[in-house]
Amino acid sequence: MSMRLQNTSGEWINRNNKIKFSFEGKDYEGFEGDTISSAxxxxxxxxLGRSFKYHRPRGIFTLANHDVNIMVTDGVDTNIRADVVQVxxxxxxxxxxxxxxxxxxKKRFLDSISALLPVGFYYKAFHTPRSLFPFWERIIRNAAGLGVxxxxxxxxxxxxxxxxxxLLVIGAGPAGLSAALTAAREGLEVLLVDENAKPGGSFAYDNAGNSxxxxxxxxxxxxxxxxxxxxVKTNAYxxxxxxxxxxxxxxxxxxxxVRAKAVIxxxxxxxxxxxxxxxxxxxxMLGSAAQRLIARYAVKPFLKGVVVTANSYGYRVALDLIASGVEVAAIVDMRAGGETDAIASVVAxxxxxxxxGACIYEAVPVSGKLGVKGAIVADYDEASAQAxxxxxxxxxxDGIVMCAGWAPAAALLYQAGTGMRYDDQIHQFVPSRLPNGIFAAGKVNGVFGLNQRLQDGARAASDALKYLGYVGNDTTVESFAGSSPSHPYPIVMHPKGKNFVDFDEDISVKDFIHAAQEGFDNIELMKRFTTVGMGPSQxxxxxxxxxRILARIRxxxxxxxxxxxxxxxxxPTPIGHLAGRGLHPHRDTPLHQWHAEHGAVFTDVGAWKRPAYYKVDGQTKExxxxxxxxxxxxxxxxIDVSTLGKIEIHGANAAEFLERFYTGNFKDQRVGRSRYALMLDESGVMVDDGVACRIAENFFYVTASTSNAAAVYREMQRWNQIWGxxxxxxxxxxxxxxVNIAGPLARKVLQKITLLDISEDQFLLGAVADTSIGEIxxxxxxxxxxSNQAYEIHVPASSVLKLWNLLLDSGSVDGRVKPFGxxxxxxxxxxxxxxxxxxDTDGLTNPFELGADWAINLNKPFFIGKRSLQIIRKRPLLKKLVAFSFKPYFQGPVPCECNLVISKSGQIEGRVTSLSLSPTLQRxxxxAYVSPVNTKLGDVLSIRTDSGQMVEAYVVQSPFIEGD
Amino acid sequence: MKLLTCPINGVRPLSEFVFGGELRDMPEAECSDKEWADYVYNRNGAPGLKKEWWYHSPSGTWFVAERDTLTDNVARTYLYEQEAAK
Known part of the structure; x- marks a missing residue:
């Protein structure tokens, strides 16, 4: 039969637009604006659904996005909350x-064996033997869970x-609306959000029969x-x-x-x-659910109902039920003294x-527990919670509404670090200490009367205005009067149980008592043992x-x-809302397009894309x-080396700065010369290296490795904050x-396109000169x-492609100049x-282990890491980097980088850091790092390959080749 | 902490900043090896008000933030050299 009411003022449905849909294979019709549940x-x-554990039938309970037993699927979305999703x-x-x-x-039988399934049952019953747990786990996981x-x-x-x-105002009920308006009137940019389809909150549905x-x-x-x-933003939480x-x-x-300067x-x-x-x-169902059904969707909750209440709100709901044509059979007030407010006599x-002083001892189910056919009303002793x-x-x-009290929707306040205290007058947690810029108003703040909530909203807005430096009006909130909105212990004990506390997980009162008996009598432990609050409604x-139950137990x-x-x-928020777009910012060199057009296979180096090699058809990568x-x-x-870090250092103290920042000497460096620059951290570990070119007396041009460039520049700035x-x-x-041009023909190719004299005796290793190449x-x-003959040519980014092509053209005459990666x-x-x-270094390598002693001047008064090196030098070396190769005609498996070097006693001695097939040497x-006693030419190192097989290599001279 | 005040550029989102570690005084070069090792390797993790290096990356500004690592409140931020000049 249709439970739809005649037109109601303020209803959310559009009766002109009928919506046809099916539920469990049967066709239904609702109106536009209906939720699935209301239709x-x-x-x-x-x-409308079954409970999670015992598979008991469930219907509308909150109609406020917490009816987690009423989850449906349309075949695409898994868990649609029928109480709030529009049909x-x-x-x-x-x-x-x-x-x-x-x-x-078929699983409804679980309800009849519920006595066999107390909380903790799964933990205990299937814990041992451990070998069988995977078997049970599969069965349990199949039985549990919601949608597929x-x-x-x-x-x-x-x-x-x-x-x-x-200002951000969360909640567009009376308090939130009042707060948003008060703040907006003073000129603040205000966002007011509400999770419901329309603003107003209880302002629009808590009518007590009078709108x-x-x-x-x-x-x-x-x-x-x-x-x-x-x-104002609705349908948004x-x-x-x-x-x-x-x-x-x-x-x-x-x-x-949303980033706000203040939040209410x-x-x-x-x-x-x-x-x-x-x-x-x-x-x-809850009283508020009945009110929402009536006011928003013009649906009668039931035909004849009992109101069980412990506050004046139950009487307001009763008046709304009467106004919608429901026969209210009785009001059952759990309080011995009943309702003191005048509303009681209006209802009477x-x-x-x-x-x-009465309670509902139990609701009497119809067959199959598919509904309710009566309420057993008994005298109630508030002190003992016994009927x-x-x-x-x-x-x-055929219906019961429940109005026993409230819990603040304070999740955001808790997350913001609000201190909460339990107010014994209204039996509710209320904010006691709010963080800066956070304000609370309305029911979450323990304020219940409609006028008081409007005032509290204005008061919160005024506090926020003052916080933001505006002149707020002083608003007083009428003090609370009347009975408590919440009952301190709205629990009715029953020997047969099934008095549910948590509807998500079918947890009843006895489960808490058992948990406490098991020793889980702290709220956090009890939560985890009983799983209370761990269902979808949290x-x-x-x-x-x-x-309340735990407090009484203890x-x-x-x-x-x-x-x-x-x-x-x-x-719960869909994954699609949370997932990112997979954006990985990266940097392309000025030659990126050219590389891509010439078959480059790119690799990531720091933030940069660099050609690893140029793929040639018919050739393997190797x-x-x-x-x-x-x-x-x-x-x-x-090779395109545009990704190198490049830092200009200007000033009278430029050389002094470099001497402190790097390990070597720079004060005596001549203009037009470059020097190796090795950077340590304070513990003496090598962190970067590059080349420092003295362009003028007070001007150095320093390079840094690609991936460290930003960090090196940052550290330079930081240290100079200290050094001044x-x-x-x-x-x-x-x-x-x-661009780096290297090889026996490098000089010849470059000389053709520059006026700079780069002949062997004029332009020695380490020479630097500013010149022009063509117009560049x-x-x-x-x-x-x-290579022994190699020139690094630095040009403005816009000219790199021109230079690259000049080099390729110049090289085409004397033989091939090939790009390499x-x-x-x-x-x-x-x-x-x-x-x-x-x-070849890691986060612990010091320069002595690398054999970079030549790059360090310990006689300088200071450089970063010097004090640590003085200590390290006094101690024996633990490992040393050596060059190695294999015997001619070596046939064994080739080790990989990071394979370990194993000593004669079977200990790890070091590891292989670099390994390549040399085309010049054909081997x-x-x-590799080895023990310092094992570094003489010809010393043998044993390397354990991926397969576990040991191969022998021997220490050789470095450099491996004489050069070109 | 999602916002930080750069002494030059004002309040900016945290994503623009790089943390530079605690600001600590370097011991004199003549200190004992033990003192130096303590400076290099040991950090005090106890919560409380700490002076920290922070770097505003887009503008290249290093500054010092006095931050309570227990409450994550930043009491103030300033340029190192300003403080040294005092």
Whole structure:
């Protein structure tokens, strides 16, 4: 039968647009604006899902995004929350967590054997023998879980937005609306968010049978619309609080990361169920759920109902039920004194029977527990939480609403570091100490009356205004009057149990008692043992009762039990919202396009993309690399070294700075010469190396390795903060590009295109000169890293391609100048006997181990790492880098880099750091760390290969080749 | 801490900054080996107010932040040389 009401003022449904959909294979019709649950409830369906553990039938409970037993799937999305997701035309919905449909669920037998499945059962029963656990685990995991994961889920990228506001107000109920308006009137840029489809909160549905206050709400909403500096965002929830007022706002389309200067949390309170036997039957719902059904969706919750209450709110709900045509059979007030407010007589005057000091001892189920047919009402002793069933009566009804109190929706406040205290007057946790810039208003702040909440919102806004340096008006909030909105212990004991505390996980009162008996009597331990609050609703309707129960078990005040902090996100958020786009920023050299067009296979070096080698059709990677290296040895090769760090150091103290920063001498360096620059950290470990060119008396041009360039520049700046020398640094890494031309024909090729005299006796190793190559202003450095004849040519980034082509053209006459990549470069420098920083060294290598003593001047008054080297030098070396090779005609398996060198006694002696096939020598060559006693020419080192087989190599002279 | 105040550029998001470690005084070169090793290898991890190096990367500005590592509150930030000049 249809439970739909006549047109209701303020309803959210559009009766002109009917929506057809199916649920469990049956066709239904709802209206646009209906949620899945409200459309089904309007059609008279009450069994909308099954519980997680016992597979008990469940219906509407909160209608506030916490009905986690009512999860459905449309075949694509796994766990759709039917209580809040709007129904769409053509939806084909199935209930999750059932085996054979929601009515005939094969697992419903679990409810009848629940006594065999107490909390902790799985931990205990299947713990031993351990070998069998995987077997049980499979069965348990099959039985547990909600929806089935859809592995064909489409990849949906959701947007990530950023927004900045002066003030973020969370919750558009009376307090939040009032706060947002007050702040916006003073000119603040305000964002007001609410998770519901429309703003207003309880302002719009908590009517007590009289909607006169809707005019005030309408006025506030129209003012909100008229203020250009106030943005109202609905269907969006604040998902968490992060430092410095960063709050992700989640809506269907994605996440907006909002940074506000101040935040007002007006998130309201979660209604909490009283705990009695069968309080989970379909038809038993929270008072606020009944009000939402009526006001938002014009759906009658049931035909004849009982209101069990412990506050004045229950009486307001009763009046709404009466106004919607529900027959209210009785009000059961758990408080011995009943309701003191005048509203009690308003209800009594309508002929409703009120039972004070009474409770619902149990709800009486219809067959199959598919609904409720009555309530057993008994006298209730608040002190002992026991019902006296001697004079109990059964009241026939098809629905029960529950109004026992509230728990603050304080997750964001907790996350922000708010101190909370338990208020004994209203039996609720309220903020006691708010962090800077965070304010709370309304129910979450312990303020309940409508007028008080409006005032509290204005008060919070005024506090926020003052915090932001504005003049806020002093607003007073009328002090609390009347009965407590929450009952201190709304629990009714029952020998047969099934009085549920946590509906997510089917946890009843006895489970807490058992947990405490087992010793899990701390809130955090109890949470983990019973799993209370660990279901999809994260304890929103169960944690408060769990705390109350634990407090009573331990005979402690609630304040002493404390609470658990709900972590972000506030609601489960789709992975697509959270997933990033896989953006990895990288840097291309000025020649990137050329490399790509010529078959370069790129490798990542720091932030840069560099050609590892140029792929040639019909050649393997290894062949291509060997051929590139051969070209350098036989003619000339060019490599793009634009990625080198390049730092200009200017100033009267430039040489002094370098002497402190690097290990070598620079004061006596002549203009037009370059020197090796080795950088240590304070513990004497090598961190980088490069070349320092003296361009002028007070101007050095320093290179650093590609991946360390930014860090070297940073450290230069930091150290000079301390030293205060007269120097300036300019990081020109991106401003200049560089090309290295190397090989026996390098000089000839380069000489043809420059006026600079680079003849052997004029331009020695280490020489530096500024010159021009064609039209290009260039700086030429004679280097010896990969070849005896090699020139590094630094030019403005915009001219690198021109230079590259000039070199290729010039080389085409005298034979081939071939480009080579980083792989060949590594091989060539190995042949030349040059260790590579970060490759042949690690985070612990000191220069003595590398044999770099020549680069260090310990007689200088200071350089970074000197004091550590003085200590290290006094101690015996632990390892030393040697060059090694294999016997001619070596046939064994070739080791890999990082294979270990094993000593005669079987100990790890060191490791292989570099290994390549030398095309010049036609044999494998490498570097390895070995024991310092094992470094003489011809000494044998045993290397353990990946397969475990040992191979023998021997120490050889470095450099491996004489040069070109 | 998601925002940090650069003494030159004002309040900027943390992603623009690089942490440079605790600001500690280097012992004199004449110190004992033990003192030097202590300086190089040992850090005090106890929570409390620490002076730290921070670097504003886009502008290349090193500065000192006095940060309480327990509460993550930054009491103040300043340029090293400004403080030295005092």
């Amino acid at each position: 089904l409830w309007a059609a008279g369906e009450k069994v 769409k035309a053509g939806m084909k919905l199935q209930v999750v967590n059932v085996d054979g449909g929601v009515m005939a669920d 994961v859809n592995f064909n889920y489409p990849r949906i990228l959701k947007k990530k937005h950023y927004a900045h506001y002066d 006169a206050h809707h005019a005030q709400l309408a006025n506030m909403l129209s003012e909100a619309q008229s203020l250009p500096n106030l943005t 604040a998902a968490g609080y992060y430092a410095d007022h960063l709050v992700p706002i989640v809506d269907e389309s994605g996440i907006t990361k 949390v007006a998130s309201g309170a979660f209604e909490q169920p009283p705990v009695f036997r069968n309080n989970d039957l379909p038809g038993v 005057n309508k002929g409703i029977k009120i039972h004070n 006296d069933t001697q004079k109990s009566i059964q009241i026939d009804c 304890g929103k309707h169960s944690n408060m009762n769990a705390i 005979s402690l005040p609630v304040n002493k039990i404390g609470t658990t902090t709900a972590r972000p996100f506030f609601h 062949q291509s690399i060997q051929n590139e290296a051969k070209a350098v040895r036989s003619a000339a090769g060019i 020398l007269n120097v300036t640094f300019i990081n020109v890494t991106g401003a200049y590009g560089a 202003k260039a700086r030429v450095i004679r280097v010896g890293f990969v 980083t792989e060949a470069q590594r091989l060539l420098r190995l042949e030349m006997g040059h260790p590579l920083m970060g490759h 494998f060559i490498g570097f």
